[in-house]
Each structure stands twice: as C-alpha cells, then as structure tokens.
Amino acid sequence: MSEVSVAALDLELLRTFQAAAHLGSLAGAAEQRHRSVSAISMQLKRLEDVLETRLLERGPRGVTPTAAGESLLRESRELLRLHDGMLARFTGRGLGGKVRFGLPEDYARELLGDVLPDFMARHPDVLLEAFTATSGELARQLSHSNLALAVLLDRPQRLPGGEALWQTSPVWAGPRLGQLTEHFSLPLALHSIDCPYRDLAVESLDVIGKPWHAVFTSTSIHAVEKAIEAGLAIGVIDRQRLTPSMRELGEAEGLPALRPCEARLYLATQIEQSSRPAVEALAALLRERLFERGPWRAEALR
Template structure:
C-alpha cells in the first residue's frame, strides 16, 4: 500500500472530511479521492460510507486505521533516522479558552513527561478557528470539541453542558432571561437559544464571546447565566439543577494533530496520552 495514500486516508479519518484533509496535506480533493479509490480497489472494500453525514468510516476502514497508523509511523521514523529535523522549535498547540485552565495544563504535563523540557506556543480560539489553523499548517496540535458520530482525533474526555449562575440562583426567574454565551460556533450557543425558544423563554443576550474569563466574570457579577462544559466551571459558580431550562448536549473533547505535525509528536504518543486521560476519567466515573 502506498504511504501517501495511507497518509491521505488517515487525514480524512482524523478530520472527518475530504475537504479538510485535502487542505491539510496540500492536495486537491480529487487527488485524494483517487488515492482512496485505489486503496479501496486494492483492499476490495469501501473505506467510507459516503452516503452518511457526517462522513463515517466503514468496517473495513476501521480495520485499516490501526495498520495505517503503524505503517505511516514506521515510515516516518525510518526517515527521521536519516534526515535531521528541527526538534528545537516550540510545539504549537491550540485550545478553546474554556479548556485552557481545566484541561490544557494536564495535557501539557503529559506531553512533557514523554518529551522532556519542550516549549509550547499556545493559541486560544474556538474549535472552528483552530481547525482552520491546523489545516493551514499554523498549528501542530489542537484540542477541539468534535461532532457527534465523528472519528476525528483522539479522545481526551467525555463532558456535558450545564447551566451555571453566580451567587443568586433566582436570576433564572428573570424575564427576559439574561444570558452570556460562547460565540456562535460553540455547540452550546445554538442549543441554548433554540431550546429556550422552544420553552417559550424570552432571552436578553448580554454578550457572546470566545473568552471564558469574560463569561465567568459576567456570571460571577450576577449579570447573566451561561451554558458551559461541566469540567470547565470555576468552583465559585453554581450549576443550576432542577431549573426549568432546556437540556444541553454531551460533548467529546479530543486532540487533533496536523498531518505534518511537529517532528517530536507521533501518533503512538498521542494515542498513549489519550488512553491516559480516558482511563483517568473512567476511574472518576
């Protein structure tokens, strides 16, 4: 099997999209479609179910993933033995602002336990913008919230959305309901507004932002309620349980690597750290 074709296959699996995979590996979408077609002819099975949205990996594709990762990793390690790469530059990692205090420090510690005293260049932005920066080659890694039924990236944590308030829980009774939310690309933004509309609750949208500290400040100051991931809530804010508010969705937080990532970052390393995080969450649960 051709290494470049396997690399394209893995890019599609990790991004969940032929379009994003093409952008990351700097090929046209038609070129990687041809690579996948040749792989499918060689293996005698379709690798993706193209009729489903989002794009899903077939059973044959799922079987190929682990083999492809090993083959590509072995190929790259062999090249690294002969080609001196620049391991000194910082590792560029992106993270949504709400995970910057709760999840990112643990993740950086896990990488440094394996890599030693490396330096990280951290960019905080929404998941949508981080994917764009990955595709353009401006990031090596990114923590993002993935779409339901997607195989994107390596799982770090299952989480769920919750409604939060400051010291005054009676704010939930105010009409219109004052809200501060993450920006429109956040899953909780649309779900919260749509759900409140279905509940017949008028909303006063005080602000929307990519800044978690802005949301926390507004909630802490009794200016608004908010919808946040349960694992990112500061200890002084309160979860509104039992309030007549619509439910918020569960989410998967994953780490995604650029197709051409930092030379010190390998798929096996990311997989190991993913298992470390998911095992720790399973013990807590």
C-alpha cells in the same frame, strides 16, 4: 567510619504509582506499564513499604490517593520531570522539532498544569507552542495545517476523523443568589461565535421558544464565569467549573436539558517530517492522560 544506610526511591515504582493515581485503576496502570495487575500491585506495595505509609485507597471503583499519596503525586511528578529532562539532554535521545498545539481555553489551566509541563520535561529540545481558541476556530486552523494537533469539541462543526477523548458535562449555571430565570427574556453570558456551548444554549432555548438576550459576550471563559458569579446572567459551562458563587440550574427553573459534547483529538493532515515524532509523542501523552477521563481528574490530584 561506617556508612549510614539510606532508603532509595526506585523511579520505576514512582512511574507505576503515577500511572495508577492518574488512571484510578490498577488494570489501567498495568496496561499502560505493560505489566500484569499482580506485578503492579506488588510494585505499589514495595513503594508503600519503602515510604512506610499508605499511598492509595483500594475500592470497588478503583484506587484513589490518600493525603500522603497526593503529596507524593505532586513531588514525584517534579522529580520524574527533572530526571527525564536531564536524561534527554545528556543522551541526546530527546525529540526535536516544533509542535503547535491548539486547545479550548476552558481546559487550558488543567492541561498547562499537568500534561504540557510533563511533555516539555521529557522533550526539552522540542519547541512547543500552545494556542487557545474556540473549537470552531481551532477546526479552521487545523484544516489549514496552522496547528499540528488540537483537542476540540465536536460542535459547532465536526471534522472528519479524530479520536474520542472524553464526554463533557455542560450545565446551566447561574449566580448563587437571584432568580434570573424568572425574566421573560433570559439574560445570557455567552462566548463569541464558533463556541460549542454558545450553540448548545441558543439552540436548546430556541427549541422550547424561550426568549433570550446576550447581556455579556466574551472569548474568555473566565470573563463569562465572572459575569455569572456577579449575577449579570446565566450561562453554559462544564459542571466541573461550577464555583461556590454559582449554582446549577435545570428543569426546575424551566431550562431545557443540554446534550453532552465530545472532546476529540485531531492531527493535521500535513505535518513537517522533522516534527512528526514530537507531534505523535504529545498525542500519545494526551491519550494517556485524557482518554475517558478528561483533564479534571489530573487537576484534582495535584
């Protein structure tokens, strides 16, 4: 009986495709994969030939996945996770130790859906604990070495050191319907103290002498967003978090411009020696996925 020829997927081609799709650039993928741009282009062409479909659209600003590419991005991510996890378990080459990672709740959904599952698949023997809080609270926890590493915004206080990851885009957000900005005292939905966007909102309104009062205060970004959508108040959120039930407000409504914040990566000054390789591995993955892009692109590509 003759064997049926079946095309096989090269995992290295899938890794190159993942890099190009995440970074949006062949040059970026070449740097990450330690290959030339022409080699990256050839690998992507080979993958498209094997699958007999176009996976990436090339343009002056880089590359973006096609509909087929987006499907492959999701499915190949899971395939690579399974492969890397199995390899680590059977070869004993996986890292160990414990990593306590802090991040603002605003970015938890994106990081939990993309970066952290990939890290856990690559290093199944690492005990990972993720902790969400305001940037001010994360800074305190990090300074006491209660966290091994954290991503936090450079307000209300900026820790020494750290590495810049991306610039945030804070905007005033109000409900789709209603004119809350016409009130003498502006109704606000705010986070509790130590939140960078609370500081931005309050400071910018104080500068122009606009009265305000807190209608709703919560530690949860989702609760703040619900308060905005329900028409209770306006607030400051990342532009990427605007929903169809919200609209962006600004100077036309008499609101002051908001300065961007910077998301930075920090490592604790004291890290257990047995856990340091795992901490550095997670830091490297965060740099790879978030530098100059933030978590939003990864979320959009899933």
